[in-house]
Each structure stands twice: as C-alpha cells, then as structure tokens.
Amino acid sequence: MIHIKKFIDRVSLLESRNTKDLVMPLSEARGLRDEITKLISDLYDNNRKKDSEEKIIQIQLKGGNFK
Numbered sequence: 843m844i845h846i847k848k849f850i851d852r853v854s855l856l857e858s859r860n861t862k863d864l865v866m867p868l869s870e871a872r873g874l875r876d877e878i879t880k881l882i883s884d885l886y887d888n889n890r891k892k893d894s895e896e897k898i899i900q901i902q903l904k905g906g907n908f909k
Contacts, residue, residue: 849874
C-alpha cells in the first residue's frame with residue numbers, strides 16, 4: 843500500500859499548488875498498478891467466497907394429517 847499512499851499524498855500536494863499535471867517515474871507507476879491489481883484481486887476472491895457461503899438452504903417440514 844506504500845505506492846497508493848505515495849500517490850494520494852502526491853495528488854494532494856499538487857492540488858494544493860494548483861498544478862494540473864502529475865508526472866511519475868515508470869517504477870512508481872508499476873508499483874501503483876501492482877498494488878491496485880492486488881486489491882482488486884483480493885476483493886474479487888472475497889466476494890466469490892462470500893457468494894458461495896451465502897447459499898440459501900430451504901427446509902420444509904410436513905407434519906402430515908392430524909385427525
């Protein structure tokens with residue numbers, strides 16, 4: 843998450859200076875891409891696990907005829 847935090851800090855700094863362009867080295871861009879990809883992958887995996895765990899089980903009890 844280091845690259846994401848650096849990116850957020852950089853954007854905040856540039857906004858305070860009213861700068862319109864952000865330039866970053868390719869190595870930082872790759873790190874940011876990798877962290878975002880990992881977060882998306884983890885979120886996807888968690889949602890798949892949650893979906894498989896939340897299956898609805900229906901139980902029907904019948905008492906038959908009472909006389």
